[in-house]
Amino acid sequence: MNILEINNDLFRMLNSLGKEFQFFNLPMIIIAEYTVIFLAIFVILFWFTKDRENKIMLMCASIAFVLAELTLIENGITKYESIEKVIRRKFHKTNLM
Structure with a gap:
C-alpha cells in the first residue's frame, strides 16, 4: 500500500x-x-516581537512558502485539482517517454 x-x-x-x-x-x-x-x-x-530568531524563522518560512507556491504553479496544479491527479499525470508522462 x-x-x-x-x-x-x-x-x-x-x-x-x-x-x-x-x-x-x-x-x-x-x-x-x-x-x-x-x-x-x-x-x-x-x-x-523583539526576538531576532522569530524574524529569521518567519523569513525562512516565507521563502519556503513562496518556493512551494511557485513549484505548484510551474507544475500546473490549480486550486481545484488534487495533487494525486497531478502526480499520476506526471508519472504517466515519464513512463511514456
Whole structure:
C-alpha cells in the first residue's frame, strides 16, 4: 500500500465520520475556513516581537512558502485539482517517454 492509498483511506475515513457524527461538521468547517486567518495573525504577532530568531524563522518560512507556491504553479496544479491527479499525470508522462 503506497502513501497515496493511505492518504485516500484516511480522508475517506474522516469524511465518513462527518456523516455519522454531525457535531464534527461545524468544527471542521471552522478549521478549514479560518486557519489561514489565524496563521496570518500569528505571523504578524511573531514579526512584532523583539526576538531576532522569530524574524529569521518567519523569513525562512516565507521563502519556503513562496518556493512551494511557485513549484505548484510551474507544475500546473490549480486550486481545484488534487495533487494525486497531478502526480499520476506526471508519472504517466515519464513512463511514456
